[in-house]
Amino acid sequence: MSGTALRLSKISKGYGTSQVLRGIDLAVDAGEFMTLVGPSGCGKSTLLKILAGLDQPDDGVIEIDGEIANQLRPSKRNIAMVFQSYALYPHMRVRDNLAMPLIMANLPFAARMPVIGGLVPGTNAKRRQINAAVGEVSTTLGIEALLERKPSELSGGQRQRVALGRAMVRQPGVFLMDEPLSNLDAALRTQVRTELVELQRRLKATFVYVTHDQVEAMTMSDRIAVMMDGAIVQIASSAEIYAAPADIRVARFIGSPPINILPADIGDQGEVRLFGESENLRTDLMPGDRAQIGIRPEDVIVAAQTTLRSACSPHEARIRLIENLGNEVILHLNIGGETEVTARLAQREWSAIRESSSDPNLVRVGLPPQRFLVFDSTGSRVQTEEIRDSKRLEVVS
Numbered sequence: 001m002s003g004t005a006l007r008l009s010k011i012s013k014g015y016g017t018s019q020v021l022r023g024i025d026l027a028v029d030a031g032e033f034m035t036l037v038g039p040s041g042c043g044k045s046t047l048l049k050i051l052a053g054l055d056q057p058d059d060g061v062i063e064i065d066g067e068i069a070n071q072l073r074p075s076k077r078n079i080a081m082v083f084q085s086y087a088l089y090p091h092m093r094v095r096d097n098l099a100m101p102l103i104m105a106n107l108p109f110a111a112r113m114p115v116i117g118g119l120v121p122g123t124n125a126k127r128r129q130i131n132a133a134v135g136e137v138s139t140t141l142g143i144e145a146l147l148e149r150k151p152s153e154l155s156g157g158q159r160q161r162v163a164l165g166r167a168m169v170r171q172p173g174v175f176l177m178d179e180p181l182s183n184l185d186a187a188l189r190t191q192v193r194t195e196l197v198e199l200q201r202r203l204k205a206t207f208v209y210v211t212h213d214q215v216e217a218m219t220m221s222d223r224i225a226v227m228m229d230g231a232i233v234q235i236a237s238s239a240e241i242y243a244a245p246a247d248i249r250v251a252r253f254i255g256s257p258p259i260n261i262l263p264a265d266i267g268d269q270g271e272v273r274l275f276g277e278s279e280n281l282r283t284d285l286m287p288g289d290r291a292q293i294g295i296r297p298e299d300v301i302v303a304a305q306t307t308l309r310s311a312c313s314p315h316e317a318r319i320r321l322i323e324n325l326g327n328e329v330i331l332h333l334n335i336g337g338e339t340e341v342t343a344r345l346a347q348r349e350w351s352a353i354r355e356s357s358s359d360p361n362l363v364r365v366g367l368p369p370q371r372f373l374v375f376d377s378t379g380s381r382v383q384t385e386e387i388r389d390s391k392r393l394e395v396v397s
Contacts, residue, residue, distance in 0.1 A: 003029075003031030004030055004064060004078060004079075004173025005028065005030040005066070006051065006062075006063070006174060006206065007027045007028075008025060008060065008061070009025055010023045010060040011047065011050060011062070012024075012059040013055070014058055019230060020046050020230050021043045021050075021057070021231075022229070022231045024047060024230075024232055026225060028208060029206075030173075031205065031206055032223065033197070033200050033220060034208050034221065034223055034225060035208075035210070035211060035217040035220060035221040035224050036211075036227055037211055037212065037214060037217035038212065038228055039212060039228070039253065042229060043227055043230040044227050045178055045210055047210075047227075048208065051176055052074055054074060064077060064078070064174075065173070075105070077174075078172050078173045078174065079172055079175075080167035081176040082167050082180045083163070084183065086151070086159045086162070086183075088151040088159060090151050094138075094143065094146045094147050094150070094162050095134060095147040098134045098162065098165050098166050099169070101166060101167075101170050102129075102134075102169055105170070137165045137169045140168070141164065141165050142161070143165065146158055156184050156188060157188045160180060164180070168203070173205065173206060174208065175207045175208070176210075177207065177208070179210055179213075180209075181196075181211075181213075181216065193219065214253065214254050215256075218241075221237075224236065224237070226254070228247075228250075233246065242255060245373065245381060246380070247375075247380060248292060248294065251375070251381075255297075257330055257344060258342070260294065260295050260340075260341050261293070261294055262292065262341075263290070263292060263293075264291045264293045265289065265290055266283065266290075266291055268287045269282065269287075269387075270284070274367070275335075275336070279372070281374065281384040281386065283382045283384050289376065291376060292374070292376075293372050293374055293375075294372070294373035295367055297344040300342070301343075301365065301366035302345055302349075302350075303353060304354075304356040314364045315336070315365050316335070316364060317333040318333065318361055318362055319331060319363060324347075326347065327346070328344060328345065328347060329345055329349075331345070331350075331363070333363070341365060341367075
């Protein structure tokens with residue numbers, strides 16, 4: 001099995017007065033694991049249906065391995081789709097569910113009949129080929145022991161493997177997956193997620209995976225396409241999406257706990273001003289412009305009230321909520337009675353802070369400028385440069 005390259009150009013789709021897709025451009029390399037991620041209603045499932053041929057775009061071009069495929073029927077696109085619902089035939093055994101796509105594609109109607117089918121020339125040979133293909137797929141997925149069962153006798157994870165196997169048996173060039181793990185519990189979702197990644201690498205097939213779960217997107221993909229309001233906002237690796245979001249909507253959507261967004265403005269020399277104080281960052285924005293600063297919770301520095309010295313004016317913060325997750329602690333803080341900030345720190349760091357704290361409800365918070373992501377008033381990220389040496393934060397014992 002080998003992957004198939006896909007290219008979408010200016011794909012638009014609307015239903016009545018509602019515009020669902022707005023000029024989507026997307027190129028997926030052969031053998032790539034591409035994930036479409038975004039909030040519900042952003043158009044990602046509609047885009048998947050258009051790729052599969054289950055829906056038609058109002059405008060734009062679909063290319064599959066360099067050939068225009070707008071008018072190709074779904075059966076001619078060499079694409080298999082795995083849905084959120086497993087869509088297995090409940091009255092059939094697993095073996096028959098796996099074989100059905102090959103039976104429909106390779107056997108004429110008469111050859112499918114229970115009694116007379118064996119009398120049609122060539123049927124028995126094709127049946128043997130189909131059985132061999134089913135055996136190979138079941139071995140790959142580790143479901144050989146399930147072949148004689150019906151779907152009602154399977155667990156959720158087993159049903160998901162059968163649904164995937166039914167797509168695999170056709171040996172498609174592209175797998176389209178529409179939130180296939182959303183019906184599984186958390187532990188099983190993690191297991192199947194790992195299996196899917198290993199399977200994709202083994203098959204070297206092209207995967208286009210749709211999810212609203214950022215953890216799935218970040219851990220499985222070669223690249224991620226973040227969709228918002230019917231448009232692709234950014235396409236990049238998971239590392240780049242997290243560390244260098246191009247848009248404030250991407251920054252807010254990716255990351256748990258969510259990124260902190262703080263109001264800022266631009267000073268007379270183009271410097272970024274936070275809480276009325278100049279930071280050591282300069283942008284190309286005009287003096288007086290409004291800006292927004294993003295800082296990830298793990299980049300917020302927290303110390304006991306009396307132990308943080310900082311060249312960038314540490315702030316006193318009151319603890320609103322403590323989420324103890326075992327290996328780490330999430331602190332929800334309030335600075336100055338108005339600004340809410342979330343910090344993430346290791347359990348051992350938090351224990352040391354509590355031991356040295358004079359007031360269990362107050363801490364000192366440092367916001368290192370070198371970790372800032374600066375966005376303009378429209379939400380687009382802007383480049384920054386340091387004005388002077390980076391300010392240092394020091395925890396004093």
